[in-house]
Amino acid sequence: MTEHITALKSVLTDSQISIEHSDLIEFGKDRTHVHAPNPSIIVFPKTTEQVSAILRYCNENNVAVVPSGGRTGLAGAAIAANGEVVLSLSKMNQILNIDTIGATVEVESGAILETIQNEVKDAGLYFPLDFAAKGTAQIGGCISTNAGGVKVIKYGMTREIVLGLEVVLMNGDVLHLNKKLIKDNSGYNLTQLFIGAEGTLGVITKATLKCVPPAKNAQVGLFACESFEHIPQILTKTRAEGYDIVAFEFFTKSGKEAVEHHVSSIQYPFEDEYDYFVLLEINGREEDDFFNLMETLAEDELIIDGTTAESSAEEENLWGLRENISESVSMLGKVHKNDVSVPVAKLSEFVTQLDELVTSKYAHYHMVLFGHIGDGNIHVNIIDKSDRSMNEFKAEVHKLDEEMFEMISRLNGSISAEHGIGLLKKEGLKFRRSEDEITLMKQIKSVFDPKGLLNPGKIF
Numbered sequence: 001m002t003e004h005i006t007a008l009k010s011v012l013t014d015s016q017i018s019i020e021h022s023d024l025i026e027f028g029k030d031r032t033h034v035h036a037p038n039p040s041i042i043v044f045p046k047t048t049e050q051v052s053a054i055l056r057y058c059n060e061n062n063v064a065v066v067p068s069g070g071r072t073g074l075a076g077a078a079i080a081a082n083g084e085v086v087l088s089l090s091k092m093n094q095i096l097n098i099d100t101i102g103a104t105v106e107v108e109s110g111a112i113l114e115t116i117q118n119e120v121k122d123a124g125l126y127f128p129l130d131f132a133a134k135g136t137a138q139i140g141g142c143i144s145t146n147a148g149g150v151k152v153i154k155y156g157m158t159r160e161i162v163l164g165l166e167v168v169l170m171n172g173d174v175l176h177l178n179k180k181l182i183k184d185n186s187g188y189n190l191t192q193l194f195i196g197a198e199g200t201l202g203v204i205t206k207a208t209l210k211c212v213p214p215a216k217n218a219q220v221g222l223f224a225c226e227s228f229e230h231i232p233q234i235l236t237k238t239r240a241e242g243y244d245i246v247a248f249e250f251f252t253k254s255g256k257e258a259v260e261h262h263v264s265s266i267q268y269p270f271e272d273e274y275d276y277f278v279l280l281e282i283n284g285r286e287e288d289d290f291f292n293l294m295e296t297l298a299e300d301e302l303i304i305d306g307t308t309a310e311s312s313a314e315e316e317n318l319w320g321l322r323e324n325i326s327e328s329v330s331m332l333g334k335v336h337k338n339d340v341s342v343p344v345a346k347l348s349e350f351v352t353q354l355d356e357l358v359t360s361k362y363a364h365y366h367m368v369l370f371g372h373i374g375d376g377n378i379h380v381n382i383i384d385k386s387d388r389s390m391n392e393f394k395a396e397v398h399k400l401d402e403e404m405f406e407m408i409s410r411l412n413g414s415i416s417a418e419h420g421i422g423l424l425k426k427e428g429l430k431f432r433r434s435e436d437e438i439t440l441m442k443q444i445k446s447v448f449d450p451k452g453l454l455n456p457g458k459i460f
Helices: 002-008 021-027 048-060 113-122 139-144 190-194 230-240 253-262 289-299 312-323 325-329 344-361 390-410 426-431 435-448
Strands: 041-043 065-068 085-088 095-099 104-108 162-168 174-177 203-210 218-225 244-252 276-283 305-308 334-341 366-372 377-384
Touching (some): 002 041, 021 041, 048 065, 104 113, 139 203, 162 190, 218 289, 230 244, 230 276, 230 289, 244 253, 244 312, 253 312, 253 325, 253 366, 276 312, 312 325, 334 390, 344 390, 377 390
Parallel strands (some): 065 085
Antiparallel strands (some): 162 174, 218 276, 334 377
């Protein structure tokens, strides 16, 4: 390790290299708690040239590298558990340019998502990628995992807003794919290969991203429902009525209760208790659009209560009920999280089958569901409040995962909607990808990283 540190100091300053125990633990992990972090060195490059020099040295000396962003993922894609060098992009965090004419923003990969949102807003535009971890998530990690979030139904996944990238390969070569073109039909789209690749093909250092005009009449409200089956029907009805849906989220009573216990500032807006909730954001045509929609849905007996935000504070409160669920659930006991997706038309079938599975075979666990119903993405949280050991819990939920993944495969869904495969879902990849697909993916990996040194052990 000493020789590696000496070599790296030829391109980095002392403050850009750390072997401090606290740094090794912090930058060697993500939000999962399955694999213990065990990196050897943390490096903090400030330029693309430094990233190139680090990777070239590591490639020549057969040193494995794990790229590191905000580490907010839930699939173990940013874990360094086997003495790897962690390459943190946190010091490459600049907003380089905002083009108000072309409606684009150029950023370094360590830029924080919320910072991008705020600076783009100040320039009179809107950056559409949005999710609860925006205050710590780095854009390079968002791109590397093809992050989704709460506005996918309107603006699509991260993939849809990326116009170009600058990427450093494991051998140190720099690919300048950082374009601003809407149309560019000139052969294979190499940019798209790196989106969702979880840092296994190259290290993203810069990105050019689409912005959109800000909403002129955004309206946010909360509906209460008697059953989950009504929720996809609400989505269908809202679309049929011609409303411009920006976000369509759902959560259950158990998720709402977890937030109430964990976040004292959040206020529940209804007098009565209900089992299912829909959080809806629309770009309204008229000021009373949301009230008209509520009346329509109530007449069709799809909702039993509803409210709309009359101020930014009320809007923040309603969103808080949804966005604080993941963190709040983590406080309830031992938690196993999954983010999965099925075709929207099969959501009710999936939820019914999943409830039957857990009730019949895993009734000793508590299940909390929430997610992005508009794009078929459900977050499944299995909670154990007993005193059984973590190892016993992990072993049993692994069996539950296998059964749930088989169910998802039958419904033509995906075992990972937005957090990727990483270390945690490698065994489950067979439920989504065929043997031929996996073989081709491995061949692509070998072209970009023939020694298998970049984020090794992830996906495959």
